[in-house]
Amino acid sequence: MNANDEKWLKAQLRENLPPVSGELERDLWPRMRARLESRPHAVPWWDWALAGAAVVLLLIAPQSILLLFYQI
Amino acid sequence: MAATAQIPEQLERFVQGDADAFEALFRRYQREVFGWIMRIVRDPAAAEELTIETFWRIYRAHARFDPRRSFSAWARRIATNAALDHLKRPPAEVELAHDPPDAAASAADVKLATRQAVEQAFVELSPKLRVAATLALIEEQSYGEIAEALGISQSAVKLRVFRAARQLRTRLKQLGMEP
Numbered sequence: 001m002n003a004n005d006e007k008w009l010k011a012q013l014r015e016n017l018p019p020v021s022g023e024l025e026r027d028l029w030p031r032m033r034a035r036l037e038s039r040p041h042a043v044p045w046w047d048w049a050l051a052g053a054a055v056v057l058l059l060i061a062p063q064s065i066l067l068l069f070y071q072i
Numbered sequence: 073m074a075a076t077a078q079i080p081e082q083l084e085r086f087v088q089g090d091a092d093a094f095e096a097l098f099r100r101y102q103r104e105v106f107g108w109i110m111r112i113v114r115d116p117a118a119a120e121e122l123t124i125e126t127f128w129r130i131y132r133a134h135a136r137f138d139p140r141r142s143f144s145a146w147a148r149r150i151a152t153n154a155a156l157d158h159l160k161r162p163p164a165e166v167e168l169a170h171d172p173p174d175a176a177a178s179a180a181d182v183k184l185a186t187r188q189a190v191e192q193a194f195v196e197l198s199p200k201l202r203v204a205a206t207l208a209l210i211e212e213q214s215y216g217e218i219a220e221a222l223g224i225s226q227s228a229v230k231l232r233v234f235r236a237a238r239q240l241r242t243r244l245k246q247l248g249m250e251p
Contacts, residue, residue, distance in 0.1 A: 022107030
């Protein structure tokens with residue numbers, strides 16, 4: 001691609017995809033706060049997986065409850 | 073003077089997980105982050121959502137931030153990654169006039185077809201090339217700024233812009249547009 005091609009391409013891009021004005025028209029903090037407040041209550045998937053594994057372990061080897069209590 | 077004496081107290085408190093410090097940083101930088109994301113995704117609704125996503129990632133990563141470094145540059149890097157993730161999702165199809173405009177077509181038709189062709193060519197770029205091309209060729213950001221935001225070297229940015237320009241040129245030629 002030569003210099004003329006590059007100049008032509010830039011002109012096409014600027015004409016057809018002009019730069020955008022990035023002015024934020026409202027305060028996003030209320031939405032951010034709502035997200036912060038909603039997420040901490042969600043239990044991560046690995047916590048569920050860990051709980052499931054503990055239940056399975058107890059079913060297979062009930063005596064392991066002592067080990068679980070020790071870990072807790 | 074010790075370097076730590078120059079660290080804004082607000083950033084220190086943010087690193088320690090102080091919610092008020094995070095709110096203050098959010099209010100201070102939300103416009104800057106939104107503006108940067110807008111340059112990349114060019115869609116106000118998506119940019120708002122991605123601004124929230126960026127600050128959510130910032131909030132989760134607070135303990136990893138080094139308060140001696142620029143919060144603005146760190147936020148911009150995270151915002152760029154969030155915008156890239158957004159661009160990696162399947163794009164909405166751009167309606168294209170498949171036939172090249174004929175001689176009888178009005179100037180408005182030709183202009184619309186040209187815009188659609190350019191948009192289509194742009195959407196077909198990979199997200200990495202699209203971000204580099206948008207920031208360098210349309211928004212005219214410096215290679216240094218783009219490199220910092222993408223976390224790559226300036227030569228890598230130049231290479232991406234060159235590859236994007238070459239692909240755009242080829243695609244536009246296929247769509248009937250030549251210098």
